[in-house]
Structure formats: structure tokens, C-alpha cells
Amino acid sequence: MKVYVFKSLPPFLWGYTRDLRALWTLEECGIPYETIGLDCGPNGLADETWFEPISPFKQVPVIDDDGYILTESGAILFYLAEKSGKLIPRDLPARAQVYRWGITSLSNVELMGLPVLLADLQGDSNPHAQALRPWHVEMLGRFLEPIDRMLTSQAFATGPDFTVADVLLTCVLRELRKTEILRQYPHVESYRLRCETRPAFVKTLSEYEDRLGIPRGSAK
Ligand SMILES: N[C@@H](CCC(=O)N[C@@H](CS)C(=O)NCC(=O)O)C(=O)O
Numbered sequence: 001m002k003v004y005v006f007k008s009l010p011p012f013l014w015g016y017t018r019d020l021r022a023l024w025t026l027e028e029c030g031i032p033y034e035t036i037g038l039d040c041g042p043n044g045l046a047d048e049t050w051f052e053p054i055s056p057f058k059q060v061p062v063i064d065d066d067g068y069i070l071t072e073s074g075a076i077l078f079y080l081a082e083k084s085g086k087l088i089p090r091d092l093p094a095r096a097q098v099y100r101w102g103i104t105s106l107s108n109v110e111l112m113g114l115p116v117l118l119a120d121l122q123g124d125s126n127p128h129a130q131a132l133r134p135w136h137v138e139m140l141g142r143f144l145e146p147i148d149r150m151l152t153s154q155a156f157a158t159g160p161d162f163t164v165a166d167v168l169l170t171c172v173l174r175e176l177r178k179t180e181i182l183r184q185y186p187h188v189e190s191y192r193l194r195c196e197t198r199p200a201f202v203k204t205l206s207e208y209e210d211r212l213g214i215p216r217g218s219a220k
Contacts, residue, residue: 001026002064004055007037007211012121015219018073020208021171022061025077025164027200029084037211074106074168081164088164101157101165104143110172112139117175137181144185151187155194162195170195196220 003026005019017040026033038060041047045058055062055071062071063079070076078099081088088098115136119129147157147169157165173192176182182189195201209219 001031001033001066002036003033004036004038004051004060004062004064005208005211006040006060007035008039009212010040011214011218013040014212014214015205015208016117016175017060018171019061020204020219021073021167022063022076022080023208024171024201024204025080025087025167027204028164028167028198029080029086031080031084035211074102077164077167078102087162087167089161094158097158098163098165101163102168105157105165105168105172108143109140109147109169110175112136112143113172113175116140116179116181120179140176140181141184144181144188148185148187151191156191162198166195170201 003019003022005023006013006017009017023033023035038045038048038051045051045055045060048058051058054064054069057071059071061073061076062069063076065079065083070079078088081098089095113136115129116133119126119133119136122129124130154160156162157169170192173182173188174196177192182192196205205219206216209216212219
């Protein structure tokens with residue numbers, strides 16, 4: 001398996017990029033892989049025209065499974081879980097819960113969380129994002145409050161077992177890790193930190209930092 005990832009990034013993106021979730025899942029699933037490293041330029045990957053036939057929007061992550069190419073982090077994670085039979089149960093209703101919480105992570109939590117991150121990264125240079133930030137924070141609460149309650153009685157997103165939905169939810173929550181928001185949802189925050197202690201995540205993050213040539217701990 002080949003996976004397209006970043007090998008250079010500006011500091012403000014360290015630890016936020018979505019290649020991390022694909023790499024973490026590969027580790028959790030025990031799938032051997034090699035990385036193809038891309039440099040993130042001033043326009044991201046927009047100038048990498050050679051990359052367009054592989055990734056239509058010229059974005060990472062992308063996997064190449066013996067010639068089968070797949071983009072979109074959510075699709076990649078479900079594919080890796082299904083392929084390995086790990087991080088996803090066999091039973092259809094239980095499997096559907098994994099899809100449900102993975103999709104919730106992307107389409108509810110990340111949808112409202114990412115604009116908050118972008119507002120913080122762009123600061124005063126983007127007054128429109130600043131103006132909308134409080135609304136995005138409020139909308140996030142609509143999702144994080146019930147998730148916080150849910151995590152008082154179960155360890156992970158779908159119940160007692162860690163699944164690929166937890167990789168997605170944790171990575172999406174990481175986008176908010178330097179904001180004030182997660183402090184308001186203590187069970188969500190302790191869940192995120194607990195998931196990040198998993199050996200596969202620790203290994204992935206260390207290798208991510210080494211690949212970028214940045215100090216250990218700086219993408220945490
Ligand atoms: N919806 C896509 C988004 C992928 C995405 O935004 N990738 C970013 C890194 S996190 C990227 O490649 N940025 C470079 C660019 O857009 O030029 C996914 O989940 O995979």
C-alpha cells in the first residue's frame with residue numbers, strides 16, 4: 001500500500017493535516033505501507049498539476065492499493081478498516097454505527113470545527129471568519145454536548161470498542177485542541193486524550209514529525 005502524505009508543511013499546519021488519520025489507521029490495522037511525500041507550497045498542492053490524475057482536488061491523503069487509487073480521508077479510513085477486518089465489526093447493524101459516527105465526525109463536527117480553526121489560523125486577516133466564529137462555536141455545542149453526555153457511559157463513539165469512527169472523531173477533535181472549546185466538554189476532551197495515547201497514534205505522530213523534520217512533540 002502506498003499513501004500520499006506531506007513531507008513538508010508550514011508550522012501552523014503541523015499535526016492538523018488529514019494524512020495523519022490515514023497513517024494512524026494503517027498502523028491500527030497492521031497494513032504495511034510506504035509513504036510518498038509531497039511538499040506543501042505557498043498554494044498548498046494547487047500547483048502540483050502532475051497530482052491531479054491521482055487526486056482530482058490535488059489534496060492528500062490518497063492511497064494506492066496495488067493500483068487502486070482512493071482519495072477522501074473518510075472513504076480511505078472505511079476502506080482500510082473493511083480491507084483489514086480491523087476497527088470495524090462484521091455485524092451489519094454494528095458496522096452501520098461505525099459509518100454513522102464516522103460520518104457524523106466529518107459532516108457535523110468537522111463541518112463546524114474547521115471554520116473555527118481557520119478563523120484562529122487566519123486571525124485578523126479574515127474578518128469574515130472572525131465574525132462567524134461565535135456561531136460556529138455555538139453550532140459545535142449542539143454536537144459536542146450530546147457526545148459529551150454519551151461518553152459518560154461508554155468508552156468510544158460506538159460503544160466499548162475502539163473503531164475507525166474513533167480515529168475520525170479524534171482527528172476532527174484535534175482540530176480544536178488549541179481552542180477554548182474542548183475545555184467545556186470534559187468527557188470529550190478526556191476521550192480525545194485517551195485515544196491519542198494508543199501506541200499506533202503515538203508511533204504515527206512520531207513518524208509524521210520525523211518525516212516533516214520537526215522536533216518530536218511539536219505536532220502534538
Ligand atoms: N475532504 C478531503 C479534504 C482533504 C484536504 O483538505 N487535504 C489537505 C490537507 S489536510 C490538502 O491536501 N491541502 C492541500 C491543498 O488543498 O492544496 C479529505 O477528507 O480527504
